[in-house]
Amino acid sequence: MTIDLEELVAGANAPLTDVEMNRTVGTESPRFELYHFAFSLCSQKVRACLAEKNAGYIAHDINLQMPQLGNYDPGYVRLRLAARSGAGFATGYTGRSSVGTEGFDPAVVPTLVDHEAGMVIVDSVAICRHIDQVTQMQGALVAPDLADDVARELAIVDATPHVAVLYGAHPDMDFRPERLRKGMAGVHDRKIQKIKTAREMVLAEPALIAAYDAKIAKEEAGRDYVATPDLMRASVNQIVSIVADLETRFADQREWICGDRFTLSDVVWAVSLFRLKWLGMSFLWEGGHQLNAKSQPRVEAYTARLFERPAFRAAAVDWPGIARSDHVSEHYDV
Numbered sequence: 403m404t405i406d407l408e409e410l411v412a413g414a415n416a417p418l419t420d421v422e423m424n425r426t427v428g429t430e431s432p433r434f435e436l437y438h439f440a441f442s443l444c445s446q447k448v449r450a451c452l453a454e455k456n457a458g459y460i461a462h463d464i465n466l467q468m469p470q471l472g473n474y475d476p477g478y479v480r481l482r483l484a485a486r487s488g489a490g491f492a493t494g495y496t497g498r499s500s501v502g503t504e505g506f507d508p509a510v511v512p513t514l515v516d517h518e519a520g521m522v523i524v525d526s527v528a529i530c531r532h533i534d535q536v537t538q539m540q541g542a543l544v545a546p547d548l549a550d551d552v553a554r555e556l557a558i559v560d561a562t563p564h565v566a567v568l569y570g571a572h573p574d575m576d577f578r579p580e581r582l583r584k585g586m587a588g589v590h591d592r593k594i595q596k597i598k599t600a601r602e603m604v605l606a607e608p609a610l611i612a613a614y615d616a617k618i619a620k621e622e623a624g625r626d627y628v629a630t631p632d633l634m635r636a637s638v639n640q641i642v643s644i645v646a647d648l649e650t651r652f653a654d655q656r657e658w659i660c661g662d663r664f665t666l667s668d669v670v671w672a673v674s675l676f677r678l679k680w681l682g683m684s685f686l687w688e689g690g691h692q693l694n695a696k697s698q699p700r701v702e703a704y705t706a707r708l709f710e711r712p713a714f715r716a717a718a719v720d721w722p723g724i725a726r727s728d729h730v731s732e733h734y735d736v
């Protein structure tokens with residue numbers, strides 16, 4: 403099927419009229435348009451990658467929380483469907499957001515349009531890889547000799563159940579910031595309501611109806627998942643293990659996760675570890691906690707190196723509109 407990319411982009415951009423929420427980063431007339439959300443983990447990975455590469459782009463902030471349809475808007479979903487690579491729709495829920503394990507979600511951020519290549523790209527890992535390949539501004543984030551190591555780390559971060567610990571509470575202890583805790587009550591039902599509103603607008607388009615129906619099924623599964631104590635307990639335990647394993651890979655005193663060179667793996671680890679700290683999970687490396695006794699000092703030292711990176715800070719700490727958390731207050735300048 404041939405697609406008219408510019409028409410799809412125009413359709414996605416039509417409701418995005420707020421100047422503050424649609425701004426150009428870096429060069430004028432950049433080749434990329436990024437549809438993202440300030441707080442979204444996957445968006446932060448992509449923004450950090452763009453910043454590491456010093457690449458310009460138009461940043462369309464799709465506010466996932468406002469009463470507007472945002473990421474459920476038919477124009478935006480049509481754009482994402484143009485990138486579908488053959489992966490089936492995600493309809494279940496495991497607390498992760500990897501396309502590899504969950505399937506394709508037609509109504510999430512981020513989405514990248516590369517005007518020069520004439521492509522729509524979805525999935526943060528695929529987007530970062532693409533940006534790295536087509537931009538020459540700065541050094542490669544995936545050097546050929548490190549490709550396997552980088553891929554292994556990207557897969558580990560992708561398989562971390564970040565979504566579970568954002569939307570759901572550990573049954574014995576909700577360590578998340580209070581504001582988030584309150585905001586998440588009933589969130590899946592609110593999302594489903596919005597998706598149904600969007601679905602009503604496209605009854606004559608079977609491809610969109612299928613996309614919205616899959617998304618509704620996924621959100622219903624998500625609602626059940628976060629209400630199941632054993633699943634939530636297992637998600638936290640999984641993250642405890644992932645961080646303990648990470649510690650072992652630093653046994654040889656390496657500076658970055660793949661050795662002495664900073665790679666795309668470090669970009670995504672920074673975003674992941676900061677999110678875990680933001681949520682109140684620094685006990686993962688500090689230890690001495692009811693949910694994790696053992697400290698992981700090499701991971702802690704790694705977080706200090708990562709969180710100081712200017713590109714990371716610009717994308718995931720200082721980017722306007724990111725909700726604040728007392729758990730990371732020492733990382734804010736003001």
Ligand SMILES: N[C@@H](CCC(=O)N[C@@H](CS)C(=O)NCC(=O)O)C(=O)O
Nearest residue numbers: 442443444499500501510511525526
């Ligand atoms: N595998 C995708 C996952 C994207 C994803 O789950 N995005 C979340 C934010 S990090 C989202 O847009 N959620 C909004 C929703 O489900 O309504 C990626 O890495 O880009």
